[in-house]
Amino acid sequence: MPNYELIQQDGLETSLLEVSMGPHHPSTHGVFRMDVKLDGETVVDLKPVFGYLHRNHEKLAEAMSYLASMPFTDRLDYFNSMTNNWAYALAAEQLIEIEIPERAEYLRVIMSELTRLVNHVSLVGFFVNDLGALGTPLLYAFREREKILDLFEQASGARMMCNYFRFGGLRCDVPEGWLDRTREVVDRFPKFLDEYEKLLCENEIILSRTQGVGNLSKELAINAGITGPMLRASGVNYDIRKVDNYGIYDRFKFRVPYSKGKVGDCYDRFMVRMLEMRESIEILKQALDGIEAGPIMGNAGKVFKPAKAEAYGRVEAPKGELGFYLVADGTTQPYRYRVRPPSFINLTVLQDMCIGQQVADAVIILGSIDIVLGEVDR
């Protein structure tokens, strides 16, 4: 039988109900567990438990060649394999003098922003699903996502596990007509976003469910190392695309939406993502205009064997700062390989945000953090 603990609240003495939400639960986004202590419907304590999907990613990478880890990075955040690839490629490219051709850089930006669209649009769908909609926004999101995944498949051969980036460029060039198809998808996307916003952004139920729920203050967000849309929802203007200008991001004109308040709630996190999609479309349009024909692979040699060095490559993944830290010891295998997963670090504030909220809120707070268990557990 469960543990019941007597507590005092509002003068009414009740017993705490310990509920283990997960690892098999419809809305924990994978095999994640929340040990929740409930007083009625209010969460008085929450302990996140994870590790059910641990696959020894980092240690495995130390026992295989640099290139062989590339397909494994797809499986970290399996929604965004392209940005994962890019972060790893960035780190590895720092270890060795390598030149990336222009066309490859453009394609990297295009792929990465398409990935951002895929991630944000389905995250919003999942989020509203957690709010209790019967999958309708999610399926609209998936309808659009399919179109982008088709593009990924045409370019790389796979829809989700793309494994497309290489040290010094890309694995292969996009097929003929791909850029036109991409432009078509990108041009149609704002129309879908308008409809999506009409469906969600003014809905009274969504507004009252999300506003004032899961508050994360600016200070806590910074101190906890939160990155990505979640940090921007708390009112911090920080985007690695602007800070690092990695790749060729300095050539594009785009804006970074962030909250006006000092405290971010679920609504802010939801809206920041909606607004970011519009900016991604702007970047995509500029990139599709700017791209020119050329080689897609630089002067990289067949064997990747860096000298002794350390490197840290990071990108603004859709979920936050995704970093790869590599220590090379002069062999074909990394001496140390470490991932800085945004989902995992953003998850650390779950407890702070959930305590005192209702159990229904705990679910949507988790949804608004946007985690993928492949990345949390690695």
Place this chain on the structure above:
Amino acid sequence: MTLALHHYLILAAVLFCIGLLGAFSRRNAVVVLFSVEIMLNAANLNFIAFWRFGTNPELLHGPLFTLFTIAVAAAEVAVGLALVIAVYRHFRSVDLESLDTLKEE
């Protein structure tokens, strides 16, 4: 055999005594409340039976009185249960035999 008043009266008496038995023999305050409800309902049965088989049914005394009883009983249950909860909060028990602070302290 036709139904007559005494059938209902005897049934009501049986029900009333069951309620009485419960009120006397159980220690849980909630069960004692049940028992009181049973007794009240037995009385209601009597009212209705007397109305049905008595004289002047057009005055509707029986049903009206039953209505009032039901309303009062509902109020009684609400207050009674609130008291039970208050007692529970204070003593962490609804055992009527352990609520003897007035006697011993």
Place this chain on the structure above:
Amino acid sequence: MNWELIGDILLATVPLLVIFPSMFALTTWVERKALARIQNRIGPNKVGVPLTPYGGNLSLFGLGQPAADGIKMLFKENIVPTGADRLFHLLAPILSLIPAMLVLCFLPLEFPWLNGEQNSVKAFMLDGAVIFFFAITGLNTLAVFMAGWASRNKYSLLGGMRAIAQMVSYEIPLVLSAVVVVMIVGSLNAAEIAEAQAGWNWYVFQPWGLAAFVIFFIAALAETNRSPFDLPEAESEIIAGYFTEYSGFKFALFFLGEYIAMFAISGLAVTLFLGAGGGPGVEALPWLKVIWFLAKVCILIGVMIWLRGTLPRLRVDQLMGFAWKFLLPLSILNIFIAGFAWHAKKANEGTAVSVIVWVAALIILYAAAKGLDHVNRAKVKPRTYQYGE
């Protein structure tokens, strides 16, 4: 033995037991199909009449799906969790179906083969049909509690408690909005209420009737645990609420009970506000009344499905707040307005006055609703965001 009475009862009840369960089967198909289309999917499209031995089969747009589902449910293993209360675990689905089936009798369905004059269902021509309806639907709460408690599962218990709180709260606006019509008609008898609305004199065309209908419909959604008030079965929070531990035939019974309750409460809404069996051509062909009645019920069910495809669900405290702070004051105000409107109409028969009363009542009700909404959700509004270059 009173054979005539028994014959009447059979003639009245057997159609109910045939029509509504078959409508249930059809509704599950329609719901799946409609939700699929709303979500840009196709929905069930394969199951039809299996004629494989004769070469090919009839798919009939997947109309065989309910039958296939039913057969699947029937043959599934009956699982009772360890430590569950076996008796109550069994009784709960039955108890949830019985009241739902029972209240169908109070709907004024005028079957042409019945010789009753007022209420077709002569056997159930109860004087207080409307209040009987509410009394018996209230029993559903107990079934839900039973299921939640007997499953010995924390999610079930949470769902059961949510369901009780929700059903008890929403019963009040439900009854209060029905009271308006009862007050105007001066009878609790469903047949008399239906008769009072004959000839397009539907109460939904009155301002108070419209308000009462909206309140009634919202409360009915909550009573039958439909989206956006499906908290007791909130999948994303508490798995499946009180029927987390139910599978197989017991689950099918719950499902059936829920849908029958939907039909019943929609039927009551049709009776109270939408003119019961009234519609074009009923004077000439009285049997059209049944068709119109069922058609109106189906439209209400369709709206329920549409809402389910659109809306997310509320939170528990918001749900309670909505019932107590929005619907309850509004329905009480509505009772007063109905009284005033009725007296104003009685006092002078002129069209101008009635139009003024009509418009004024509507404005007052809308303003009151707006004000209550503003008070309840003062802090909730869309926000704007700033951009960093």
Place this chain on the structure above:
Amino acid sequence: MNEVTAFWILAAISVIGALVAVRKRNLVHGVFALLVFFAGLAGLFLLLLAEFIAVVQILVYAGAVGILILFAIMLTDRVTGKDAFRVTSRGSFWGAIIALAVFLVILLPTIREIPLIENATPKDMIVEQSSVKELGTKLIEPYIVTIEVLALLLTAALIGAVTAAQGGRASEKGENTE
């Protein structure tokens, strides 16, 4: 199936329901037995042609009181609903004796009165005279003061119940309750 059979069935249901409610160790089972008792009694009311009273019986007892008791059990005991301690009280023996004595005391006069009351008013008249409208008129005209007092009592009970259940703490906290 005639009235007498119906009476015996309903009587059996209510007696068994009441007995189980009073004797069952598991409180939740007890409440459901109590509800069975209420339902049986409502049936008896219908048999006695008091239709409206039967409705009110179901509405108030099965719908409201039952739920209230269930909530009280959930708040006071473990959710299992089991009584944690000994069920019967110290004076249960004497209680039973007294109950039996009272039963006999009530029963003896009843038995003696049997021949006196047998002629009942015809059914149709009763039905005609006890319509809901009739009842409502009666409630408004002669008993208006009673019903007002009753309304006052119910309000007072509501406030009292809330105050008693909430205890001292909430009033100190002020209007913090959502």
Place this chain on the structure above:
Amino acid sequence: MSLLGGGIFKGMAVTLRNFVGSYFDKERLTTKEYAWRTDDKLPERAGDYPKEEAEQLSDTTTVTHYSRNFPMLLHDEGEPMDTVRCVACQICERECPPQCIYIEKSKDKMERGGNKAQFYPATFDIDVSVCMSCQICVEVCPFDAIVMNSQFELSTPDRFGGLLLRRDDLLKSNDYYHKIHPEEAAARDKRIADEKAAKEAKKKAAEEAKKKAAEAKAKAEAEAKAKEEAESAEKPAEAPAPTHTDAKKEDNGE
């Protein structure tokens, strides 16, 4: 002042538009009805499900020309094992990230396509239950011997052996490759042809150079001979030195 419940009505309008649109608008209803068979019949028995290879490939709703699924071994025209491109160099086995490839080299060598005799794979197993379709084996293969298949119906009742593809299961002709990935195969063949042409050209150039050299040598020799002959007419003439096979050997050794 916004309408009471206006957001909800707007959302309902959107869902209604999608509901109606799904019947008329191709853009909205993106899912397709999955036909069991092209002749619209149910499968005769449940075991029929894993479809025939040709049928799978004709099903363009699930497989596009760009899809990759699991690796296969290419062979050129002729008997598969006589023309297999793989030379069992085991680079793919080494590089495979999940290490799902197992190769055993043959004991003997075999000559293919007029090239120098090489090893061939005696065993070539891919455990597709482990393979993650990353295509790294394809990238590292220096012989264009392994490429990605797009066959996806691999379900099998055999739990252990069924998903372990043996060499003979993996062998597919180049024509098949052209059928499933026309663009990629054409590009690859073009590259191979280019490389071959380049090689031929190089070889030709080398040969010509050699020939020239030989001719020059022969000439020089002849001249020398003539000179010698002129010097001493008694000595017999020697056979010319240049050999075709030597040049070829040199070329292959690259």
